[in-house]
Amino acid sequence: MNTRQSRLDVLHSLRERETRSGYGWALSTDVPPGLQQSLQTAAAQGLVELADREIRAELSAHEGRPVLWAARLSPQGHDVLTYLDASPDPTPNCTPPSADEQVIELRPAQMDALRVYANLGPVLRVAPADGLVERVRTAYFDRPGNRWRMTLTTEQIDSVAYAFYLRALSGSVAEANWFARKYGVTYRVDPATGRPGAVRPRARTVSP
Structure with a gap:
């Protein structure tokens, strides 16, 4: 799998998890360590936001337990997926043209x-x-x-x-x-x- 596709897969995985969480953040309990590492890399590229101490404290209060790590798509990461969803399929249309x-x-x-x-x-x-x-x-x-x-x-x-x-x-x-x-x-x-x-x-x- 190429680097571009890997990055997109990571963003898709994060979007699914932050949607499921109900908080708008994907929590460490729902993110495997390997994916967390990939998200750290995406955060360095500006595509992911990592929760700071204040946000982790708010999430901990909601969860009733310590939340040590959380992530969500940055505005840029959100727009990457939105743009991708709206983009044409890169596969050529092989359907023969009709008579007209x-x-x-x-x-x-x-x-x-x-x-x-x-x-x-x-x-x-x-x-x-x-x-x-x-x-x-x-x-x-x-x-x-x-x-x-x-x-x-x-x-x-x-x-x-x-x-x-x-x-x-x-x-x-x-x-x-x-x-x-x-x-x-x-x-x-x-x-x-x-x-x-x-x-x-x-x-x-x-x-x-």
């Missing part, structure tokens, strides 16, 4: 621009397509390829084009131009309707 879906891959800078649009969703007049915010949140990062990967519907892909359209009008056309070349979708005024929207090249009609 397509796998989209974005470079980190392009994904940053899309996240700005997704985060602004509630205040935008042209909101992200249904489900896009969740797809962005749970996107898989392919480290060797340095790409964020998502499976999107046609409507969600149109929203990505709109996000890059906003980015283009704000100063950088690189994302919109790249997306148009790569996926054949651009957001502009459609000559056929005179209205702005996602535009795809129309298939050419071959004369008989």
Whole structure:
């Protein structure tokens, strides 16, 4: 087990024990010596708080016996687990896309621009397509390829084009131009309707 996972396991164990205790502190009687040692290390990293003499005295009064050691998550330790719980699964989605879906891959800078649009969703007049915010949140990062990967519907892909359209009008056309070349979708005024929207090249009609 790697060091990062070991640290997370220690924090999870502490959270379970401090929740069970009813005091918001995990007491020495519920924490094995090996885990206590790991928690001492986590405390040195600012992820765990160890009870001082005053708090131990209060806990002793509640317990009716001496409490010589107690620990709880620090605010930072709590936030680490909260962030982890809200983070996407690092395992790639191996489910094949359905008929109306397509796998989209974005470079980190392009994904940053899309996240700005997704985060602004509630205040935008042209909101992200249904489900896009969740797809962005749970996107898989392919480290060797340095790409964020998502499976999107046609409507969600149109929203990505709109996000890059906003980015283009704000100063950088690189994302919109790249997306148009790569996926054949651009957001502009459609000559056929005179209205702005996602535009795809129309298939050419071959004369008989």
